[in-house]
Amino acid sequence: MTLSKSLIWFRRDLRLADNAALLEACNHTDVVYGVFVFDSTILTQLPRDDARLGFIHHAVGELKQALQARGGDLLVLHGDPAVLIPAQAQALGCQTVYANRDYEPYARSRDAQVANSLTAAGSALVLCKDQVIFECDELLTGQNKPYTVFTPYMRAWRKRFHSSLALPYPDTGKAQWHKSGEDLSPMPTLSELGFGEASITPAAKPGREAGLDLLARFTRKLPHYHTLRDFPGEPGVSGLSVHLRFGTVSVREAVSLAISQENEGASCWLNELIWREFYQQLLWHYPQAAHESFKPAYRALQFPGEPHWFEAWCEGRTGYPIVDAAMCQLNQTGYMHNRLRMIVASFLVKDLLIDWRWGEAYFAAKLMDFDLAANNGGWQWAASTGCDAQPYFRIFNPVSQSEKFDPEGKFIRRYLPQLAALDNKSIHAPWLAKQLPLGFVLGQTYPAPIVDHAIQREHALALFGKQS
Incomplete structure (x- = not known):
């Protein structure tokens, strides 16, 4: 019997737990390979001491180790994903590439190129919802138009939301992970990627464990969030923004915490998470706002x-x-x-x-x-x-x-x-x-x-x- 194969392309979701695209890949194919691409189109625009590269590099390394512990590995590449992803899928014999949807204009253009190349080769790109609770057209006004004012959007979000939407995706520990070869190339160093040591001391430690630790510690501060969040001299905020940005902590984990407490602080923080989704859907519907005034x-x-x-x-x-x-x-x-x-x-x-x-x-x-x-x-x-x-x-x-x-x-x-x-x-x-x-x-x-x-x-x- 021929085994079906898929490639999971990690991007803004640098974790194995609670990962929508990873779950889809494991549910629909027999063999799963993992890949991460340091996108040269993005990297060439960054200063050589950009601290984000250190954060990402650490998280990718942590992800690679987690996959190795499960009998697989993470292929880490550097270059143009529009070229590398279809080529890697073909080389590994993968019928499908799974990834979590990104809503930014560049990402949409890049993913369209990847999808076209895969289709031409007889395979497919499957994008999943992962970094938000509601995406794209899932929340629209009564006139079937995007919301452009936060308060009505927030009310619609809360009305439509139910706790099951914040449940983490099941663990994929039983997935049949495979390496892309017995002699898998090692992960490139920051120096090999063209980056040196950062000139700043980041406020947040990288990696999933660091993100989960912040989430746990914020649980105790959450009841007072609404009164402390505006005071920069006080430790009143979560510090999770960078972990949500790169997906070392999932939005479902954050929302689950927000709804686990019935107090004003938790409700206030949930609104902040809804603001995040409001801006994501806005950019999806009005990508021109990335370059010009909305008004x-x-x-x-x-x-x-x-x-x-x-x-x-x-x-x-x-x-x-x-x-x-x-x-x-x-x-x-x-x-x-x-x-x-x-x-x-x-x-x-x-x-x-x-x-x-x-x-x-x-x-x-x-x-x-x-x-x-x-x-x-x-x-x-x-x-x-x-x-x-x-x-x-x-x-x-x-x-x-x-x-x-x-x-x-x-x-x-x-x-x-x-x-x-x-x-x-x-x-x-x-x-x-x-x-x-x-x-x-x-x-x-x-x-x-x-x-x-x-x-x-x-x-x-x-x-x-x-x-x-």
Whole structure:
């Protein structure tokens, strides 16, 4: 009897447990091979010290070891998946390639190329839903259109959801794993991939075990999430974003935790997970939003901000402590607290009058948890150009935001030690201090503000008001 063979192509799902495509492969074929491709199209766009490569490389290595423990192995390749995946499927005699669906424009284009090549060779690409609870067209309005406002989407999500949707997919421990050869090539090193040591210390440890540990520890903090999540100086958030991004923790595991507790903190966190899906379905239906303002009225908006202001923002030299501390956190760890993402985005667009796409691109280059849908959605929300954006006339005041969400300056002191000696009031706006510590010189010890918030706010209102 001829055995049916399949290839499981791991991408944003770097785990064996609770994996939709892996389950499909094991349920429908006799023999399963595993492959991961370091996509050269993506890698060539990254800096040589990109810390995400270290995270991914570790997780892939962990996955390879897990497969070896089950009698198989993971073939790890480097190159163009549109070429390598069909070639590997043909070389191994696989009739089907299984993978979990990715909703980003590049991934959709790549997968279409792979599917066409496989079809031409007499095999097929099967894509499964794995990184969201509801995907694509599964949640539509009464007019059969995509949701473009979060609250109605959230209500529809909650109404449609039932606990079985968060159950993990069954274990595939009995799968008949096979190596792709007795002398399987070793996994390429970071150096062989063209990457060196990262210049930052990542905020999150890589790998599935690290992700599950974070999930377990967050269980104890979850009841207080709604009260602590906006305070960057407090350990109130989950830290799971990078693990959800690369699939070392599944969305079902996260949602299962959220629904396991009946309290305000758990409900609030579930809404954050729903926001993630809202932006995923939005990008699926409106891929053009990845490159232009969702709202047509703002597509021709000319931002008059100075380029050197953008450089100061990137380097944490704006003279606004909460903004600068947030940018230092990003530059040093590859992570930024969500409240701070809103503050610095508003400041870049509404105070410095810089195109939101500049900030989005900087985040894309720096964030360990970078996800195109969430990053784009968040930036367009802050810039008032998105589908469910804050109105253009609501502009974050960086000083009052700082006073409200870092009242004792704990976060600011952590990333701006030159301000440590300032009192809890002066640390939010040193230029307004009646008395500064001995030896502290504004403009030398710490920059003076590069713009006046009140003046820039009026400029932003005028700029955006013309288009509304």
